[in-house]
Amino acid sequence: LTFLGIESSCDDTAAAVVRLHGTTPEVLSSVVEGQTALHAAFGGVVPEIAARAHAERLDGCVEQALSLAGLDLSHLDGIAVTAGPGLIGGVLSGVMLAKGLAAATGLPMVGVNHLAGHGLTPRLTDGLAFPYLLLLVSGGHCQFLIVKSATEFQRLGGTIDDAPGEAFDKTAKLLGLPQPGGPVVEAEAALGDARRFQFPRPLLDRPGCDMSFSGLKTALLRTRDAVIAEKGGITLQDRRDMCAGFQLAVAEVLAEKTRRAVQIYLDLAPSSAVLAVAGGVAANQALRGRLEAVSAQLGLGFVAPPLRLCTDNAAMIAWAGIELFQAGQRDGFDLQARPRWPLDQNAPAMIGSGK
Ligand code: ATP
Ligand code: FE
Numbered sequence: 001l002t003f004l005g006i007e008s009s010c011d012d013t014a015a016a017v018v019r020l021h022g023t024t025p026e027v028l029s030s031v032v033e034g035q036t037a038l039h040a041a042f043g044g045v046v047p048e049i050a051a052r053a054h055a056e057r058l059d060g061c062v063e064q065a066l067s068l069a070g071l072d073l074s075h076l077d078g079i080a081v082t083a084g085p086g087l088i089g090g091v092l093s094g095v096m097l098a099k100g101l102a103a104a105t106g107l108p109m110v111g112v113n114h115l116a117g118h119g120l121t122p123r124l125t126d127g128l129a130f131p132y133l134l135l136l137v138s139g140g141h142c143q144f145l146i147v148k149s150a151t152e153f154q155r156l157g158g159t160i161d162d163a164p165g166e167a168f169d170k171t172a173k174l175l176g177l178p179q180p181g182g183p184v185v186e187a188e189a190a191l192g193d194a195r196r197f198q199f200p201r202p203l204l205d206r207p208g209c210d211m212s213f214s215g216l217k218t219a220l221l222r223t224r225d226a227v228i229a230e231k232g233g234i235t236l237q238d239r240r241d242m243c244a245g246f247q248l249a250v251a252e253v254l255a256e257k258t259r260r261a262v263q264i265y266l267d268l269a270p271s272s273a274v275l276a277v278a279g280g281v282a283a284n285q286a287l288r289g290r291l292e293a294v295s296a297q298l299g300l301g302f303v304a305p306p307l308r309l310c311t312d313n314a315a316m317i318a319w320a321g322i323e324l325f326q327a328g329q330r331d332g333f334d335l336q337a338r339p340r341w342p343l344d345q346n347a348p349a350m351i352g353s354g355k
Contacts, residue, residue: 002028002071003078003325004101005318006062008054008094009086009114010139011035011045014314015058015065017076018124020322025124029068030308030315031061036179043173051089058097065314073105080321083111083331084338085140091337099333110321111331115343117316119147122276124319125305131272132303133265135258135291136343138279139165139180144209144261145343146269147276150323155344156264157209157257162217164250164281170217171246174224175239185243186284192237192244197223199249201256209261211253220246251290258294274301283310 007014016030035053039045066072081098084091095111102109119136122128134145134153143158162170165182172181177188199219202212220242227238234242262275275295282288288304295302309315 001077003080003318003321005314006081006094007314007317008090009082012312013054013057015061016314016318017069018318027315029065031065047087054090054093078108080110080112080317082114084341088339095337108330110324111335112317112320117320118278120320121278121305121316122303126303131269132274132276135277136279137281153343155347159211161214167213167216188240188243189247192240194244194248196241197245199245201253209257251287255290255294276303280311283307
């Protein structure tokens, strides 16, 4: 089974080809064209600019993904496309391209939830069996989910305001660092003293695994302004120390809430003890190390996909497409692009879910 994947829900234009040999998946190609430079002057992703760039670049990405895989459209068994959630202009570009390709080739088309793409990645990379506990931590989302099948996700808790990725990006912005903030803040943090500035660890006093990250950016702003007021500016070392303190606060909150999510999970699914992480923020090495340690302490297995499959890519969409196709999903030309699309339809709507 060989699927083309198409991803265009935020600021990465991506196409990939994934093949399933028996029960073993293989990523034959994965092309990701970022748009960092296009949005740099605006301090964040501008939806109109993103949509236009996706429309211009998607064809080329698909051609490149096919040629790197050494295939053409006739070798495919299906087309998977991100149908949401995300910036609607970009999602529409991808969905329209998929419909065009499906119409021209007669291939089946599968609309994929971008978050399911992140969430099923540990099965692509490590062949993880259902069920598993997933911490999905990305630019727009942060939640603990029990992944029961390719179509069943049970939300145990998550952020009640910002996602950690957003907080990393805002931290970078406040400190005059480039976007996306995650990798830059991580690099600066590695050279800083995490104990010099104190940042809050919200909701640790509350039971359950809900989290809050919006207070962190306010705290960072205050700390930055206090340093500027005291010394007339911030030095390189001040910046590194702030990044380190911020990252440690995020890591400690995620680690503690993971402990609680594991308790809830083990009560519900005692036989399967694996924690998987996915999403852009799961590319953070300090965080991965911390969560791996928590898993080891609690006697759980730990799975974290390689960095390039944590941040946005189309291999995860092709793979989720294969899984959904095997579960019987086929979409028609009425497939809709959805700006919002929770993974667990039964969970209460996310408050301020970011994107
Ligand atoms: P979502 O998946 O929630 O719809 P998205 O697709 O925009 O949002 P991803 O690509 O999954 O987000 O993740 C991007 C986010 O991950 C950005 O906020 C970025 O700063 C963050 N990120 C990437 N690398 C790292 C890192 N090494 N450390 C921390 N954060 C990181
Ligand atoms: Fe994403």
